[in-house]
Amino acid sequence: MLTDKQLHGAVNIVEEKKGREAILLDLKGISMVTDYFLIVTGNSTTQIKAITDNLSEKLPELGVTILRVEGLQEAKWVLVDCGDLVIHVMTPDQREFYNLERLWGDAKVVTFN
Template sequence: MAINPQAVVNIAVKAAEDKKAEGIVVLDIREISIIADYFVICSGRSGPHVQAVVENIQEKLAEKGVRALRREGFREGGWVLLDYGDVVIHVFQEAERQFYNLERLWGDAQVVAIPV
């Protein structure tokens, strides 16, 4: 079953919240990029916490029939990227999040209220 990008974002955000992810931000990048419609960015306190957040996001989306096209960085647990096509989810440890600072890099994107 195909669901719209906003539903993917909302499910991912709820799954991240359920695992106590921190600093959850949703960026609407539709007007500034063709790579996706939304970025979901959040943090975990440690590698295992990041992995738990990622696993819960994947599990909750899989329950709706949505599977990641690609997952990168899971083993290391510093920055995990989940590519769902129209939605790209970034789960960081805080040090990596501050270093890469996607919110600044994508500063022209609109920060959207949750739920989308």
């Protein structure tokens, strides 16, 4: 079970590398695979790699284990699987095309005060 501090920390990590339009979706009770999706846009494959590298470095410091990273070679859509949290770092085209926010429209958006 992830804490608010860990979830907020993950959002901050992607924003450190200028990830845009970060949205955290609560999928508890909707998905059997994970509890949260963090979806973020990177402007280029270079930026997506930088965001992913930052996540790989800093998530373990928050006590969040990375199980696997997929898509890093092409870096158009990188998936960082942390078990209870799955992070999607996508180019604008990929994000618009797959529209995960609409696909998971029943999910609540998590906000931090």
